[in-house]
Amino acid sequence: MDLQAIAFYLLAAITVASGLLVITARNPVHSVLFLILAFFTAAGLFVMLGAEFLAMLLVVVYVGAVAVLFLFVVMMLDVDFSQLREGFSRYLPIGMVVGGVLAIEMILVATTVANRGAASLNAAPANPDAALPNAEAIGRVLYTDYVYFFQAAGLVLLVAMIGAIVLTLRHRPGVRRQNIGNQVARTPESGMEIVQIKSGEGLSE
């Protein structure tokens, strides 16, 4: 067994195991940490495929931003997870049935893939020029062939932003905000009061 195969099986096994632990861990913080581990090992698998750019994207975006945000949300929200888990055993049988059917179907599909070779029959290579670096190859199609999808995805993000503002922004009265104009206009006269105090008496409000 060569080194690459060993690395693949190691990374794949860790990915699957941590994926399982994400949904079985009792502590939600542990779940998120296993999610991060799953992302990391998946990034490793991408590197092995020669897709360095995607690997870095996975680490930067999913680990760096999304998973850490999850962690904050899980730690800050006061959600009673033990209560959420109460329904687990009740729904376990039907869940097992649905999951079992899905698993059998997936296996059937996977064997079809193995037998027929699926897309390898007619798919174009993802990276036509091997000399081209990953990021450049993606950039060349992203802003030409896929410019429509790229811009439309931008609109989807705009909706998400507007939605977050519409649903959460509240203008509370009486909130003290920093006003730089006022701060700059402040003079020693307006900011200071000089009081003469008789010795031994102190200052009362």
Place this chain on the structure above:
Amino acid sequence: MTMNFQDALVLARPEVFLAGATLFLLVYGAFRGEKGMSEVSIGASLALFTAAAFAAIGPDGAAFSGGFIANSATRFAKVAVYLISPVAILLGDRWLGRVDNKRFEFPILILLAAIGMGMMVSAGDLISLYIGIELQSLALYVLAAFRRDDAKASEAGLKYFVLGALSSGLLLYGASLIYGFAGSTHFDVIAQSIQHGTTGTGVLFGLVFLMCGLAFKVSAAPFHMWTPDVYEGAPTPIVAFFAAAPKLAAMVLFARVLSEAFGSAIDQWRQIIVITAFLSVAIGAFGGLAQSNIKRLLGYSSIANIGYALIGLSAGTAEGMQAVLVFMVLYMIDVTGFFACLGALSRDGKSMESLSDFAGLARLRPGLALVLTALSFSVMGLPPFSGFWAKLFVFKAAIASGQWILAAVVLLGSVVAAFYYLRLIKTMWFDPAPGQTDTPPVEAKGVAFAAALFCFPLVLPAMAWLEPMARTAAVSFGLK
């Protein structure tokens, strides 16, 4: 695709224009604040009318490497969507003003949803299909929860969001399987590889998931469970929006995917559509019987009506597609009128939602009672109202393709559903009124009267040009 960028932009002119107008109005609204809501609403409505005009005169073709398609079907659907959306802006703008919740994001979100619908009907690729659906759905989730201080509206928004996310997951899973087996996300390449028989059953497996996701979006049974809850909880003018245009857009997208990408797998998808249509009609008709809340009732009614439209789709012929288009446009106008009536009626400042609230309406508000009666007759499918013509087209298409059982289902479903409309009419005309109602707002009343006028008698001259237009549009789906 050898089309250059300028031509591509000309092809996508309605959506590009709408996107530009949205960004401009967003910045304008952000600077003007709540005071600017009416101006933003007017601007958004004008932008939608302009986009409808652009869509009506736009050229045919495919752009952006096949991701965007313009033909007579997209023209038909876009004009319908862009003309019905300003009605929702009108209803919602005034209503939000009355409940003291004026925020300029409302027309902006409607605009973004309209762009999403434009993308959906023009989709020629699984990626643009998905992005279009997400753009439209995300805007609708936010709109459903727009009154964030109202517990029911928030619940409706959350329910809609969670179930919508689930359906998007199903849809994406199906799309990835189709991509894996057919080797492309383009509809025409998928169609080719299915024809050559290189894809096997795997691609059908993906198709089933894709259809589940789409059935969710059009609220067809057995993926309908969110509809009554969301209709009940979300604000009435906003329900008026998402019961109408998004259903048409999703239906056209459904028809396009099935006919263009999976045209040669018609025998396979037809079975699924037949079962979905049957279940939708049955659940819509029988589920509505037990409802006392009129918005829930309309939710079930919309499930049944989507079932009728799916019967047209299951015919798998150009005639069937024509039936779908005519049916959806006529239904869209009916349902907008219905919800405009609900928005117009209130008692002591509380909107009238339960069936008993409507008792004696004929004496209190004879005009609106007459409108509701006409719309009920129309949705029931009584001649000469518009609903009759809609169902007639579906019926003809089903018979022509030899689906007698489904044609019988249309009739039976209509008979069962007639019960709850007749009950509403009886309550309005023959029961004693519990008390006075508030003065109905002008704009909701206006929309309600306009819809009733359309469903009879304006529908008769309108059919003269709606019918040939829908026929030209139906031909472009490429089915015989």
